Amino acid sequence: MCQQTQIVTVLPYFAQWMAQWPDFESLATATEEQVLAAWQGLGYYSRAKRLQAVAVQWCAAELKPQTAAAWLEYPGIGPYTAAAIASIHFRDPVAAVDGNVIRVLSRLVAAEDIFNSQQSAVTKLTPEAQRLLDHDDPGTHNQAMMELGALVCTKAKPSCLMCPLQSYCRGFALGHQDKLPRILRAAITERAVNRAWCVSNGRLLLQRYPAGSRRLAGVCELPELERLSEKMPDAVIASLQRGISNERIRETLRVLPVLDATKLHLETEVEWVWVSEAELSQTTLSGPHRKWIENLLKDYPLCLNQAYQK
DNA sequence: AATACGGGGTA
């Protein structure tokens, strides 16, 4: 859950998840639908399915993994997560290098490199992290490094005056610690999406990305208008802006009066789902669309069908 | 080596 997601965001999801599946044995029996529902709104949905797959693989394993190298064989477990699990739980002396540690180390050694990605910074600084690691207590050391980055060696306005590493910090000595690390960001691309508010018999039409989809697999959103109709209604009833990874998406919503279900394009890569207002709470939606729909229902209740067109 | 993958917090 914590991969690329802030701890405070994770906390309520973690509590709910652990209450539902306290161990791998129970998680191994969960369905993909249940897992996606519990992950709803957290993003990066492939993490949920991979975590469930980890539970299945772990339960089937003769020898349970105890080293970072062994954990690396599991889906969704990369160098960071493998090192975190193995060092904290099994005392495997492997440095866990996340965004926090990159920041601490790049300032500590005053790394002047201009990295093209966080990944390249990890590659460059991992040897230094491994050199500094306390082999007697790698778990505490790794957590201390991350905690230092999260609470003291922060991105903006780091608390250098109370930092226990101040006297060792080359970045502080040179006075440009807050400019480090230097990592180039990927370009943000713009995308416009036209969506449809399509209601029939008290049910709202949604599109669902299929299980194999790379993006939002198993998650529903309001349907893209182009998948439904050749001609686009004029009136925009709502609009939404949001960021998704390296994309900025501007979405507009229009009422689609054509209700002939046979007009749905069946060859498109999404599945069509009609949901009543009651079923909506049981439906896995992307976070932004759940909020969007909840707001829209106030002005466009499903029971009124298309009467609100005017 | 780049890029895709969500969503939210923060200055």
Place this chain on the structure above:
DNA sequence: TACCCAGTATT
């Protein structure tokens, strides 16, 4: 708005 978060897998 722009950056970044207890990254990983795919292209």
